[in-house]
Amino acid sequence: MLINTMEYAALVGLVGIIRLRMRYDRIISWLMFLFFAFLLFDYVHQALFEKNVGFSFLWNKSSLGDILISFNPDISLNRVVIPLFFLSAVTVLNNNIFRFEEKRSIFNSFIILNFIAQSLLFGAENCVQLITSVFVSDILGYLVLKDVDSSHRYVVYNFFADMCLFMVLALACGKLQSLELAQFPLYNEIGHHKDFVAFMITMALFAKMGAALFQSYLLDISKARFQRMSAVNLLFAPLSALLLFLKLYGLLQISDLFMPLFQIESLLTFAVGITGFVIKGHIRKKMVYLNMAFLGLMLQMLQAEGFVWTPLFSCYFITVYFVNLLFFKIYLYQNREDNVDKMINAKEINSLPLKAVFAQFILLSAISFILAWNISIAGKHIAVMAESCLIFITISLILSQIYKSPHSRRLDYLALNRLRLLSFLFNTFIFVLAANVLKAGDIKALVFALIFCLIAVSPFPNRLRLFYAKNALQGEDLSKSLFFYAFVAPLMYLSRTLWLAVDFVFSEKIVTAAITAVKRWAVSLFFKINPKGYISSLLFIALGLLCFAAVFYIRIKP
């Protein structure tokens, strides 16, 4: 039963959150991995024989229809779920092997729970399940980051994106009078605010993804630890955005505005990403930019494949994940040195593991080439192919800078334990298997892998180290200033002006002061006309009579 898979996965995820003593952490985290891996195996096994049975619960009722929690796996859903299942399992495995968290089980929990959230997101059949899954995934991302500095902008940007999505989905559901996602194509027939809907969704998803102009939240994430940064970059908000592009395509395509906007932004994201990857000296910032470039490329791949998540796309996504993992290993074997400029020549430090990582990079370059080739041929989108090659060539430039670094100061060797060997063997097995299945032994792929190697061993890339010395290029990204001047500053000015002009001057100094003055005047008038004396008493009686007369006059008036 599939419900069991999800239930058990949720249980495994929740087990890690329980605060047990540190000495149990290791055993719990390994048990979590083993059980999760078993669930993955079981799921894939059932999927291969098409035995997966979905589930659907009635959650609540509303005026717009029943709210269901449903997950009905078919081939298209499994194309997303199985890679995510696999990547989540690999992340948990690597977290256990490379002990980079104080409490590994908590990190594992968030990864597993996020997998469930993303699966429910892609399997959603109604808007409430969809938006709930998005919010849950974002909150889990926030919990993974843990750090106040790095999560601040992540929270603000994602809150903005989620609110935009919330608004547009509420608008669509309100107009369609239905919560069903399947009804979205009918929105075109209603014809209301089509451009607004498409524009808001596109902007929200680009903000969520950290695309060009919105990348500053991803750059802040680079302050967090490497593995957290990588996980959030690939498995949390940006992945949600990718999935949402597919889920909401029915609503996006109704506007002519969408496609040009999408193309421009994806290209810009790629360009900014690749430039930042070359220029920035900080390895984690480099990775953020590299992931941006990959995201830009993957958006174009989605477009080439008609906004369908194909097996080729899954493979490319997994490749991107492993590129991150290999860079993490380099960072680790360079004794967690942040600046590429200060990294040590590969001959001088942890030489064997670094060489093994390089060999894996060569395999990955061949795999990526063949994947990009197939996608570009299938989608008749040659730019995809070119951009993928460009990314890997750039990676080889950076690898060259690291491996052939002029610095030769010896640092401590990391003790090579068996578990790390396990990681190496596992990765190599996956790469060889993928190369075999995807026919990466093809002459084209081999030539590309050779070019990759040649660039990496050539002396030219070290000249690009000049960028690292230029402070202007290493400073804050322009998108931060853009965010501040375009968004924060106007709101704050408006807020202060309103407070001063309306709250303080109008409400306090005019309205309230007027009421107080009238009250004082009335009280003082009362005291003035009511001093102790006969005349004042007579005056009061006269006023009473006047009132009587006025009432009488009004009553008899026809």
Added chain:
Amino acid sequence: MNAHLLLLLIVMPLIGMFFVLSAKDDRTYAASNVYNVTLWTMLPTIGLILYAFSFLDLEKKGIQLVEKYGWLYFPPADILLGVDVFALLLLLSINLAFAVAVACTDKATERPKTLLAGGLMFISLINGYLLAADIISFYIFFTALSAPLIILVSTYGSLKKKNAMVRFSLYNLTGALLLCVAVVMIYKYKAGNIPLNTVANLNFKGKIEYFVWLSIFLAFISRLPVWPFHYWISSINAGLKNPLVFVIGNLIPLIGLYGFIRFWPNTVPQTIAVYAPFFEGMCVITMLFISLISLSHKDLRYKLFAYTSVCCLLYLAGVFLPTGALKLNIGYALFSYIIIVAVLSFLISHVEAQKKRMNIYGGGILCYMPRASRCISLFVLAGIGLPITPLFWNNFIIISEMFNYNLALGISVMLSVFIIGLALLEELYRLKDKSYAAQSCALGADLPNVPFALYIGCLVVLFFSFFKPLWFVF
């Protein structure tokens, strides 16, 4: 007991109040006694509310469990009590919030008898207000609610804001007077007391109709922070240092909102209903205005006030929509909202008190108190959109309906919700900012065990309600 169940809900807190008032004026024992009495009054009251749910037909609309009590022979007036799922949900959340607030209140508070007797009186009267099913009892409870509010605010409010307190009393009494005029006119027209749901059948003519409805409208507006009269609630709330009174202060807008919900949209005649877009516009302007101002305000209490205002006005805008289908969604959302606001009020008071104690005037205070930090983060996120409370999906349904009727209204509401969420998030990050925090650790600054457990308990209740709003009904 079933026959007088609703009456018991009003009387029990009153009995508790008399017990509290009869306690000796002894500083050492009285405080402990009155807290225990209050808590032991609230627990059976909550039990009774849960018991009352078992008599309700959850699918049925309209007032159920009607109780009638003779009151006056001349002029003839009977008191009619009744309840529906919506009102009972509000009752439960208010009583629950108050019980949690009492359990978390520091026993060293000044004048505990006044505080808790006033609180119990408020609970008794608000229970009556929510249970009232005829115009006269509705009016009586509406007016009487001013009494505990004025007592508590004048006792625990800031002495520096004497003018604000005078305004507070003035607005309250003016609102009561206006409702009095409307009720007297209705009573005179029908020559007797009538149930609330039959007000729609009154066929007033011409100016009188406008006069009656304008009076009712202004009476409820007097309890709501609608621009340009929002200033009095904010100025009063900012001066309330006692957390329990602060919780009660934050419930004031609910009185106005409930009044509108009872009278709108099914009761109000078509001649008045045409003005609904105007009222909606007023709500939206206020929401935008208050949320924008809260963005630059440094005072955490003001931000909470802004949040309560935006939420109340969001539901009010939902009430003005020409559909009656949203009432239960508003009820579910308000259930979470009341608990969230009550807990946040307490947490903010705790943080403010610790700030004062530790002389910290910037941010970073939450670095010293991990439990409080966790609780504030969770409740702020729950308030603005964390999908663990019914607030989340019910807001989605309400805003969907708004979009169905008016795009501009929907966008403005969403913008306000976004801005107030942003303001709360920014404040949360300022409070958590490590760069403000000193290295030394402050002992005793964090939440004690009981409040912490209770807040987490509240979160669990909300979490269950997220999946099944009426999970406690068997």
